[in-house]
Structure formats: C-alpha cells, structure tokens
Amino acid sequence: MNKKLVTLNSKGHFGKFGGRFVPETLIAALDELEIAYNKAKNDSSFQKEFRLHLKDFAGRPTPLYFAERLSAKFRNTKIYLKREDLCHTGAHKINNTIGQILLAKKLNKKRIIAETGAGQHGVATATVAAKMGFDCVVYMGTKDMARQEMNVKRMQLLGAEVRGVTSGTQTLKDATNEAIRDWVANVRDTFYVLGSVVGPHPYPMMVRDFQKIIGEETREQILEKENRLPDILVACVGGGSNSIGLFFPFLNDDVKMFGVEAAGLGINTTQHAATLTKGKPGVLHGSFSYLLQDDDGQILPAHSISAGLDYPGVGPEHSFLKESGRVKYVSVTDDEALNALFELTKLEGIFPALESSHALAYLKKMKLNSKNEKIVVVNLSGRGEKDLPTILRG
Amino acid sequence: MNRLTTKLQSLQKEKRKALSIFLTAGFPMMEKTIPLVKAIEKGGADILELGIPFSDPLADGPTIQFSSHVALENGITLSKIFSIVKEIRTFSEKPIVLMGYMNSLLAFGSEKFFASCFECGVDGIIIPDLPIEEAEEIILQAKEKNIATIFLASPTTTNERLKLLDEHSTGFLYCVSITGVTGARKNISSQTEKFLKRAKKIVKKNPLLVGFGISTKKDAQQIKGLCDGIIVGSALINLIRESKAREMEKNVCNFVRELRTGLDE
Numbered sequence: 001m002n003k004k005l006v007t008l009n010s011k012g013h014f015g016k017f018g019g020r021f022v023p024e025t026l027i028a029a030l031d032e033l034e035i036a037y038n039k040a041k042n043d044s045s046f047q048k049e050f051r052l053h054l055k056d057f058a059g060r061p062t063p064l065y066f067a068e069r070l071s072a073k074f075r076n077t078k079i080y081l082k083r084e085d086l087c088h089t090g091a092h093k094i095n096n097t098i099g100q101i102l103l104a105k106k107l108n109k110k111r112i113i114a115e116t117g118a119g120q121h122g123v124a125t126a127t128v129a130a131k132m133g134f135d136c137v138v139y140m141g142t143k144d145m146a147r148q149e150m151n152v153k154r155m156q157l158l159g160a161e162v163r164g165v166t167s168g169t170q171t172l173k174d175a176t177n178e179a180i181r182d183w184v185a186n187v188r189d190t191f192y193v194l195g196s197v198v199g200p201h202p203y204p205m206m207v208r209d210f211q212k213i214i215g216e217e218t219r220e221q222i223l224e225k226e227n228r229l230p231d232i233l234v235a236c237v238g239g240g241s242n243s244i245g246l247f248f249p250f251l252n253d254d255v256k257m258f259g260v261e262a263a264g265l266g267i268n269t270t271q272h273a274a275t276l277t278k279g280k281p282g283v284l285h286g287s288f289s290y291l292l293q294d295d296d297g298q299i300l301p302a303h304s305i306s307a308g309l310d311y312p313g314v315g316p317e318h319s320f321l322k323e324s325g326r327v328k329y330v331s332v333t334d335d336e337a338l339n340a341l342f343e344l345t346k347l348e349g350i351f352p353a354l355e356s357s358h359a360l361a362y363l364k365k366m367k368l369n370s371k372n373e374k375i376v377v378v379n380l381s382g383r384g385e386k387d388l389p390t391i392l393r394g
Numbered sequence: 395m396n397r398l399t400t401k402l403q404s405l406q407k408e409k410r411k412a413l414s415i416f417l418t419a420g421f422p423m424m425e426k427t428i429p430l431v432k433a434i435e436k437g438g439a440d441i442l443e444l445g446i447p448f449s450d451p452l453a454d455g456p457t458i459q460f461s462s463h464v465a466l467e468n469g470i471t472l473s474k475i476f477s478i479v480k481e482i483r484t485f486s487e488k489p490i491v492l493m494g495y496m497n498s499l500l501a502f503g504s505e506k507f508f509a510s511c512f513e514c515g516v517d518g519i520i521i522p523d524l525p526i527e528e529a530e531e532i533i534l535q536a537k538e539k540n541i542a543t544i545f546l547a548s549p550t551t552t553n554e555r556l557k558l559l560d561e562h563s564t565g566f567l568y569c570v571s572i573t574g575v576t577g578a579r580k581n582i583s584s585q586t587e588k589f590l591k592r593a594k595k596i597v598k599k600n601p602l603l604v605g606f607g608i609s610t611k612k613d614a615q616q617i618k619g620l621c622d623g624i625i626v627g628s629a630l631i632n633l634i635r636e637s638k639a640r641e642m643e644k645n646v647c648n649f650v651r652e653l654r655t656g657l658d659e
Contacts, residue, residue, distance in 0.1 A: 010527040021496050021523045023453045025548040025573050027555070167459055168449065177452045184453070185574035187550060283496040283523065284450060296471050297501025298449040 012201020012287075014320035020200040021283045022180070029187045034202040036107050041209065046102065053098045054213065057131065058088045060095075062214075064221035064377070069347040074368040080230070081380045082218050084242065085352065091382030092214060092242045093124035097193055099210035101128045104191035111186065112136045114193045115179040117144055117172030117238075118307035118355075119151025120382060121195030126160035136160040139178045143170035144307055151386060169301040172311050176285050196239025197315035200286030204315050211245025218377055219249055226375055232256045232366070235379035236358040237329065238273070238309035240318045242381035247327060256328070259318060260362045262304035263331035273302035275314040276322050276329040289316040305334035305390065306354035308382070332361040338391070340364070341384060353382035354390065398489035398517040398542050398565045401440055402601050402622070411657040412566075412623025413614075414441035414603055415630060415650055416493065418461035419478060420470030421447075422634055426642065427478055430634070433643040435486055437650025442482075443520070443625065446475060446494025453495075453522035455577030457628040460635075472502045476514045483515040491518040491544065491565070504532060508539040518542030518565045526555075526562055533562055544568050547597075549589040556596045567600040569593055569621065571607050578609035578629045582616050590620040614656030626653060 012018045020030060040046040054060040062083045071079045084092040097114075104112060112134045116122030122138040129136035138155055142164040145152050155162050168174035176199075183192040197204045197211070222230050233250060235243035237259040247257050264272035272278065279290040284299055292300040292312035302312040321327040332340075337354055340361035345351045352360060359378050368374060384391075405412050415434045419427055431442060447462035447470055454462070472494075479490055492511070499507050499521065511519065519541055524532065526545055536543045542565030547556055550573055559567060571586040572579070586604070593602055604617055605625030614624055630649065637645045 010530070019528050020525055021528060022525065023522055023548070023570075023575075024525055024546045025550050025570060027525055028550040028552060167456075167463075173450065177450055180452045181455070181575045185572075187573050282500050285452070286523075291497070293497065293501065295501065297497040297499075298466065299497075 014317045017289050017316035017319040018287050022200045022286045023184055025184045030200055036103055037202055037206050050099055058094045061217045062086050064218055067348050076373045077368045078375045080377045084381045085383035089124045089127050091120045093121045095213055096207050096210040097124040097128045100193045101132055109191035111190045112193055113179050113182050113190055115139045115175040119148040123151050123154050125193050126155040126158035130158045138162050139165050139175040141165045141170040141175050196241040197244050198239045198285055198313055204317055207241055208244045208248055211241050212248045214245035215249035229253055229255055230375040230377045232376045234258045234359045234362055236260045236355050238311050240315035242379050244317055246379045259327050259329045260358045261331040262309035262358055263333045264303040266333055267331055271303040273304040273309050274331040277331050284313045287316045289319045290314050308355040332358050336361040351384040352380055353384050354387045356381045396517045396540050401489050411618045412440045413654055413657055414443055414625040415439040416443040416627030418445040418465050419475045420465030420468045421461040424468050429643050430646055431482055433647040434650050435488055437647040438654035439650050441489045443491045443493050446492055446498050448495040448498055453575055455575040457631050458576050461631045476510045479514040479516055489517045492516055493520040496521055496524050505535055508535045508541055511541045512539040518544050520544045526559055546570050549573055549585055553596055560597045560599050563600050566603045567597055569602050569604045571604050576606050576628050579607035582613055611652045611656035614653050618657050
C-alpha cells in the first residue's frame with residue numbers, strides 16, 4: 001500500500017512499537033500532558049525542583065556498592081549493586097512519582113490516580129501525593145491486595161483510597177484497565193500517574209526520563225570508582241522502568257545489557273511472565289508492544305513469584321531494543337530468583353526484593369569466566385521486606 | 395456505497411432517526427445470538443452492532459465487561475462471529491457493524507479481517523482503542539473492501555480533531571455522549587447537549603450517532619433532536635441478564651420497539 005493519508009500524524013514510536021491506542025476521550029489529556037512534559041523537560045526551574053525532591057525526599061544519589069563477597073563467587077568479576085533499594089519507600093518507583101506529581105501540580109489537577117501490582121508504585125504515589133497534598137486513589141487487583149496486605153495498609157495510612165479490582169485476573173493488568181477507565185471518566189480534573197514505561201505516548205518516554213537518573217548516577221559513580229565504564233548491565237524487566245532507567249544513558253556505549261524477565265515455573269509452562277521471550281506484539285493498555293496472548297489476541301494471565309513482574313505486557317522501548325538486538329532479554333525462574341535472594345542476604349547483608357533477585361539470579365547464568373576482568377552493574381531496584389510473607393510461605 | 399450508508403441516507407431522506415443496537419456476540423449463550431438478532435430486527439432496529447469480546451475491554455463499563463467475559467467463556471472467537479454474520483445474511487439485509495478492540499484485529503490479521511468482513515457481509519467497523527492517528531493502515535485496508543471505518547468523537551475532542559474525524563470516518567461518526575466508559579446512566583447530561591450542538595456545527599459529511607449511556611425511551615426522546623440516531627448497548631445487555639431464558643427474545647423485541655417509538659413519535 002503506497003497511498004498515504006498525510007493528515008494523520010501518529011507519534012511516540014520506538015521503531016514500530018509504542019503509539020497511542022486509547023479511547024478518543026483521552027487524546028486531549030495525552031496531548032495536554034505531552035505539551036506540559038516537553039515544557040518541563042526544558043524548564044530549568046522544574047528540573048531543579050525535581051532534582052531537589054530526589055535528593056532531599058527520595059534520598060538520592062543512591063550508592064553504587066561493590067559487592068565483594070558476591071564478586072568472589074565469580075572469576076575475574078567485579079559486581080556492583082546500584083542501591084535503588086535505599087530510596088525512600090523502598091524502590092526506584094519514587095523517582096517517577098515525584099516527576100509525575102510535580103507535573104500534576106503544574107497542570108492544576110486536583111486528583112491523582114494510579115495502578116499498582118505489588119504495591120510499590122502505589123505506595124510511592126500515595127507518599128508523594130501526601131507530601132504534595134493531593135487526593136489519591138490507587139487501583140489494585142484483589143488478588144494482589146491479599147498477597148501484599150502490608151502495602152495496602154501503608155497506602156491507607158498515607159491517606160490514599162485503595163480500590164480493589166475484581167475483574168479479570170484481579171492483578172496489575174486489571175488494575176491498569178480500571179485506572180484507565182477512571183481516567184476516561186474523570187479526565188478533566190484527574191492526573192493518571194502510570195508506574196512503568198508502558199501505556200500510551202508520552203508515558204513510556206516520560207517515565208524513562210524520570211528513571212534515567214539511575215543510569216546517570218551509575219555512570220558517574222563507576223567512572224569515579226573504576227575510571228571506566230562497566231562491561232555489563234543487568235536489570236529485571238516487568239513493565240521495564242528500572243531497567244530502562246539504568247540502560248538508557250549507556251545505549252550508545254560499548255556496554256552489554258541484559259534484561260531479565262520472570263520465567264515463573266518455567267518458560268515452557270503457562271506459568272510465567274516472560275513477555276519478550278515468549279510473547280507476540282499486540283496492543284494492550286494503550287501501546288503496541290510484546291504481549292502474552294493467545295491465538296485470538298486474548299491477553300493471557302502472567303505468573304511470577306514476584307508481584308512486580310507479574311504483568312503480561314512490557315514497555316514498547318524494550319520491544320524495540322529487543323528487535324534491534326541492543327539489549328538481550330533473558331529469564332530466570334521463581335526458584336532461581338529465590339536462591340539469589342537468599343544468597344545476597346547472607347553474603348552481603350542486603351535483602352533484595354524478589355523482582356531485583358531475578359537480575360541477581362542471572363549472574364549465575366552468564367559466562368563470567370573470561371581472562372580479562374569484567375565489571376558488572378546489577379540494578380538492585382527494591383528492597384525485600386515487602387516479600388517476607390511470600391518467602392516465609394515458600 | 396454499502397448497506398450502512400444506503401440505510402443512513404434513506405433514513406435522512408425520510409427525516410427519521412437511526413436506531414443502532416449493540417449485542418455482545420456469544421452472549422448469553424452461543425445459540426442465543428441468532429434469535430436475539432432476529433428479536434432486535436423485529437423490534438425495529440436499523441443497524442446491528444455485534445461486539446467482539448476482548449479479555450481487557452478498557453473502554454467498557456461493568457455491563458459489557460461482564461457480557462464479554464461470559465461470551466469468551468462460551469468459546470466465542472472472531473471466526474465464529476464471521477460465521478454468525480454469514481448466517482444473519484441468510485435472512486437479513488440490515489447493516490451490520492462489528493465493534494472490537496485493536497488487538498483482536500491484529501491477532502486475526504487486519505487484512506484477513508477486512509477480507510472476511512467483505513465475504514461475510516459486514517458493513518462497518520468500530521475500534522474504540524484506535525484513535526485516528528494510528529488508523530492509517532486500517533482505513534486503507536477497510537476502504538479496499540468497502541467497509542466503513544467509524545471513528546469515535548467525545549466531549550473532549552477539539553473542533554480541529556472533529557474535522558479530521560469527519561474527514562476519515564465513513565458510515566457515521568460515533569459520538570460518545572459523556573467522558574466515561576460504556577454503561578447505562580440515569581440522565582442525559584448538559585455536557586452531552588453542549589457537545590452534540592458543537593459537533594453538529596462542525597461535522598459536515600457524516601451522520602452523528604450518539605452512544606454511551608443512552609438506555610431508555612425517555613433518553614431517546616430527549617436526545618433525538620440533537621443527532622441523527624442513537625446507539626444502545628449496555629441497557630440491552632442488562633435486560634438480557636434480567637430476563638428468563640424463554641422470555642429473552644420477547645423482552646428484547648419489546649425494548650427495541652419502545653426505543654423505536656421514542657425516536658419516531
């Protein structure tokens with residue numbers, strides 16, 4: 001087909017991925033958000049305020065920690081951990097919620113909504129909403145509410161209303177549907193704080209920009225400590241915000257990157273969340289990207305021991321980086337992640353989140369035995385306290 | 395021109411308003427779709443909209459989420475929907491429009507989708523999560539098979555976009571009455587009236603059909619002066635849910651007839 005409809009101008013694409021696949025009602029709001037974000041991006045007073053909150057409220061910069069005892073398990077390897085687990089509220093999620101809620105303030109919105117899976121993004125949103133004085137509603141699947149009860153209570157303490165979602169699989173996917181429906185209905189006074197690099201344009205770009213501080217700091221810190229760039233970056237991928245945050249500032253460098261998905265009970269079972277490894281491109285939650293789906297295009301339920309990776313979609317930029325070959329996407333099982341969690345806790349005195357444990361587990365599967373010394377940075381995206389009940393049940 | 399455009403033009407000549415009725419294909423049981431379609435036709439609908447159930451229908455409220463879920467449990471697929479349309483064409487020449495989400499089309503293959511539409515007798519397609527900017531390929535593929543591409547406009551749509559939507563829509567323009575998802579509501583809001591008056595001024599090419607939240611004869615009467623027709627879905631699904639199996643067709647026929655009267659009197 002060579003005819004072009006020149007009046008149509010689609011935007012927000014990473015190669016063929018991304019775009020905006022949303023009800024018409026949201027287009028005006030996405031346009032408004034895009035304009036506000038582009039302005040804020042180049043506005044030094046906005047950036048100054050953002051950086052100040054990251055420093056004084058979120059606790060940045062987070063350390064880049066040399067894991068000596070873990071490194072000793074491998075030959076010629078230095079493993080550094082980017083300590084996002086030390087951020088306020090316990091994970092990298094707060095970087096993005098500070099950015100988005102500052103934008104909500106600029107746009108004079110009265111009300112904040114968010115979706116959450118494990119509850120980390122919900123807690124980070126409720127936290128910043130409390131600090132900045134917004135009403136906050138968090139949508140959460142009832143299945144996730146049951147397995148992440150502590151985070152539900154935390155959000156409620158912070159003054160947020162947690163709305164249980166009983167439709168579909170009662171997890172993050174359905175919470176996201178419900179948050180989008182709320183936004184469609186209340187679009188004029190409501191700001192939707194999306195928690196990952198998914199959704200319609202400009203979210204994947206904007207959330208990446210708010211998270212790229214992880215990679216920027218890492219770059220500065222490793223140059224200071226090692227006087228050179230790392231050889232390998234490793235991060236877990238659910239929706240993909242912590243990984244893109246680490247990878248993005250290194251995309252043009254000679255650095256290998258691995259995105260680790262959740263293989264659940266195994267990628268040859270139906271119980272996994274390895275979207276890029278096993279999925280096919282399609283449209284979910286507003287963008288064109290890899291998805292877990294059946295032959296009729298119905299979305300398949302994902303499974304992972306880690307609620308934060310339990311999502312059948314993935315950010316469109318990751319789909320692009322997969323197809324271009326720039327980033328290699330791999331997977332580890334529930335058991336491998338659990339073992340890595342125990343190992344790091346015992347070896348380094350750091351208790352990682354189940355999500356981040358997927359990235360740690362992949363170290364064992366890499367060929368880290370070269371003659372030349374290799375520097376590896378693993379993004380320790382969150383801390384493990386929230387996972388205690390899951391681990392104890394284990 | 396296809397059945398849809400022909401029908402809407404003749405209605406306009408007769409100065410009558412169009413009644414489009416939405417039914418989730420495969421709901422409440424596979425074998426009920428055909429009898430319900432017959433009841434809808436008998437009740438006096440001008441256009442039949444068949445919903446393609448999707449696991450994650452983000453433009454739909456609880457009612458159509460429910461009917462989609464039930465239909466999927468019943469084993470409905472797009473291929474089965476095309477067989478249903480083929481069967482409808484053995485007894486009816488009413489315009490048929492499919493309404494479904496983008497991922498269902500992509501999984502089926504969009505070119506194959508429009509070829510099947512043409513072959514089985516579908517006249518138009520509504521994709522609530524496909525804004526005009528992303529629709530280029532779909533528009534061109536649909537055009538080749540003479541299938542109408544019906545876009546949605548909402549109260550938040552700017553005047554400039556309304557023009558663009560009018561330019562690329564064929565069949566009609568689907569005006570979403572409120573900012574929100576599908577579902578029956580108590581009243582027609584002043585927001586709807588304002589939006590329809592604005593749309594009427596700007597949209598030149600397409601008839602305006604109004605949907606989302608239109609559920610009673612009273613709604614039909616109240617809104618008919620502001621548009622060229624109405625679309626009713628969730629209220630019908632609710633009625634089917636509340637009906638005993640043997641009274642389902644009768645109730646549906648009566649309900650559609652009541653809406654028809656509301657538009658005609």
